[in-house]
Amino acid sequence: MDRSGFSQSPLRNLPCDADGVPVREGTRTTAGLALPQTGLMSDHVVRVDGLRKTYRGGFEALRGVSFDIGRGETFALLGPNGAGKSTVIEILEGYRDRTSGEAEVLGVDPHRGGLAWKARLGIVLQNTGEAPTATVRELLAHFASFYPRSRDVEETIAAVGLTEKAKVSVRKLSGGQRRRVDVALGIIGRPELLFLDEPTTGFDPEVRRQFWDLIRDLQRDGTSILLTTHYLDEAAELAERAAILVGGQVASVGPIDELGGPDARVPLVRWREGGEVREQRTQDPGGVVAALHARLGEPDRLEVVRPSLEDVYLSFLGDEARRTTAAGGVA
Structure with a gap:
């Protein structure tokens, strides 16, 4: 069973059998449920x-986390x-x-x-269990009916990108192709919000790039996406904003290119x-470079380094490690 109380499935939205295929509750499906009315669109x-x-x-796993999407x-x-x-x-x-908070x-x-609320979500897990024997087309058609x-x-x-594999059993697909099936299951219901949990773990660089193109298509369709990833280049490529979570707290939140503050x-x-x-941090690197040229001619090994998302991310992890060590914990 997955952590929703349903059988393990690429989606947690619907009750599933042991093979990860949705099952009907009597003769009623989610297609017969009215979507919740929440007033004006937020x-x-x-x-x-x-x-x-x-x-x-x-143990405090979360300590006052705040953000919005x-x-x-x-x-x-x-x-x-x-x-x-x-x-x-x-x-x-x-x-x-949750223990507290909103x-x-x-x-x-x-x-x-x-x-009905879950039917508005798409959830792609990092690990989705054993693949079913159904073909790609059969599995998607079955999920679509709900x-x-x-x-x-x-x-x-x-x-x-699985048109040529539509008649192939999911169990016979490669790991990357199965991941594409997971994403297909996540978007078949036209979710308003799609959760992507480490979606490209184990992908080779070419497949990762293809997956990014798929996400961009979903973005153009207006799908909201919550992405968790250890690949910082992926976050920088796909996300408009992000939150860096360290020790159960938000260390920084905001647009990707503004994380960490100025x-x-x-x-x-x-x-x-x-x-x-020698090094000098400056908001005017061009001016510093011009001054160096005026003073030294051609400075040896001159370079301008602009901190990346990875640099900012690692600086927060370093700060947390230093705080943990100072408190007598394990860094």
Whole structure:
């Protein structure tokens, strides 16, 4: 069983059998359920404010996490293992209760979200269990029947680049192709919000790039996406905004190119002079370079380094390690 109480499936939205295929509840399907009415359409699909989660034994997994995700936005949740990312996602998906704080997904408290609410979500897990014996087309057609406004099956298969594999058993596909099936299952119901958990883990560079193209297509369609990934280049490529989670707290949140604040993105001018490497951080690297040329002619090993997302991310991890060490913990 997966953590929603349903059998393991690329989606947690619907009750499934042991093979990960949705099952009907009597003669009723989610297609017969009215979608929840939440009043005026909000500009945000996710709102989290002061979210806390304390497990038995007193371990604080989340310590006041706050962020929001705009409608149609791709938002990346970044952080090392153990930072609390999975706990946040589980709470937003309606699986895990929070200790305190507020959470709202598509205008609904996820703890109270029912099947109609879940039908508005798409969830692609990092690990999806054993592949079913059904063909790609059969599996997608079966899932599509459970949604009130599903995508066309053939169009969805084409969107994930599996047209030539439509009649092949999912069990016979390669790992990368199965991942594409996972994504197809995640988008077949035209979700308003798509959760992508480490979607390209194990992909080779070419397949990763192809997957990025698919995500861009979803973005153009207006799908809101919550992405968790350890690949910072992936986050920088796909997300408009991100939150860096460290030690159960949000270390920084905002547009990708502004994470860490202005001080974290100050360029560094580095050169060699008098046998020593010298550095200067400055908001005007062009001016510093011009001054060096005027004074030294052609400075040895001159370079301008602009901090990347990875540099900012690692600086927060380093700060946390230093705080942990100072507190007598394990860095």
